[in-house]
Amino acid sequence: MxxxxxxxxxxxxxxxxxxxxxxxxxxxxxxxxxxxxxxxxxxxxxxxxxxxxxxxxxxxxxxxxxxxHEPVQYVLGHTEFMGIELVVNEKVLIPRPETEELVAWILDDHLNDNFSLLDIGTGSGCIPITIKKRRPGAQIEAWDICPDALDVACCNARRNEADIRFEVRDIFNFRKYNISTKDIIVSNPPYVTVKEIPLMQPNVLKYEPEVALFVEDDKPLKYYEAIGEMAIDFLKPGGCLYFEINEAYSREVCALLENYGFVQVERRKDINGRWRMVRAYRP
The missing domain is CATH 1.10.8 (Helicase, Ruva Protein; domain 3)
Incomplete structure (x- = not known):
């Protein structure tokens, strides 16, 4: 029956x-x-x-x-992130709970909405769309190197009536773009090293986009280096940089940002007690 x-x-x-x-x-x-x-x-x-x-x-x-072993989010074609429904497919990572914690940190730090924000490596658009819904007056821009990922992000922005400017951009060539200064820059970049692949779940390895997950073992901080170099020039004085990070490199990310000239560099644990987030200020 x-x-x-x-x-x-x-x-x-x-x-x-x-x-x-x-x-x-x-x-x-x-x-x-x-x-x-x-x-x-x-x-x-x-x-x-x-x-x-x-x-x-x-x-x-x-x-x-x-x-x-296809993720249920891909099977259904959508997932929920901080109460917002998002379309997801194999072109974008499935948003994780620790990214919700990163967004919550940003929202807690910025209770008004008179700020500008850039999200680098936006994927599904979960970070900028959620912030735009909670802080509708904010001016928000989001980058991704993958046009297919941006198609998903744009779809999610339309479905959630979030006015966000999306651009195909390569952070490793940021100097060729005309970039306006921002109050906030945030990124959840690829940070899983190749040597960590045996620890990954089979559904992640088989279905989620490798370009959004992995970095070379000998260059685990390459995205943080590029974004940090860009952010020290294009954040406004007093502006904030937020990262989601690999817990194995939390101290290294903090040291990197201090070397670039950032101040008040702080790392934060997620709900499971792992160092997964960093915040820093441009002096």
Whole structure:
């Protein structure tokens, strides 16, 4: 039978060998939320409702993709970030909770919205869109080297009615661009070293874009070097630079920024107690 209960059982049976039970329960909730806006309570109260043939086919296709370890966010085509729904696909990284913490730090530091901000390596646009929604008066620009990623970011900005200027830009050639000074520069750049690949989950390695994840083992700070060099010139006096970082290089990032001339360089732990964020000021 094509009831909610029967399809939920089908999902559990099909994914039992590839995923943990708790993870499968989350898949079921997310799939039915996507199809019918169900809550966890709805899965119980509406368990005998019948699904259409189209919905059944959608679930079967989703299960096949999940069995191949494709991230559920890509399967559904969207994810949530700080209460905002974002389109995601294999052209962009799936936003992580630690990036929410970075955005929260920026928002806590800037309670008014009379500031300008540049996000470098914007991907899905999660950082600038969230800040624009919370601080609508801010003037926000976002860069990415990948046009396909910017297509996703632009789509998300339109869906969330966020007025953001997006540009295809290469941070390693920033001097060739006409750049206006900013109050805030933020970046969550690639920072996973090649030697850390064996520690990564298979769904990340197989599906998420390598260009947004990895750096060479012998150049783990190359993005921080380029952005730091750019930011010391194009932040306004007193302006803030924010980074998400690899916890293994938190001290090195701080030392790098101090060498560039930044002051009040501070690193911060995420909710799991790992050094994952840095803030610095241009004097």
């Amino acid at each position: 094509n009831t909610v209960t029967a399809l939920s059982r089908y999902i559990k049976e099909q994914l039992a060998d590839t995923h943990q039970q708790g993870e499968v329960d989350q898949f079921i909730l997310r799939i039915f939320d996507h199809l019918r806006s169900f809550t966890r309570l709805d899965l119980i109260m509406k368990r005998n409702e019948r699904l259409s043939e189209e919905e059944v086919n959608y679930i079967r296709e989703a299960v096949l993709r999940l069995k191949n």
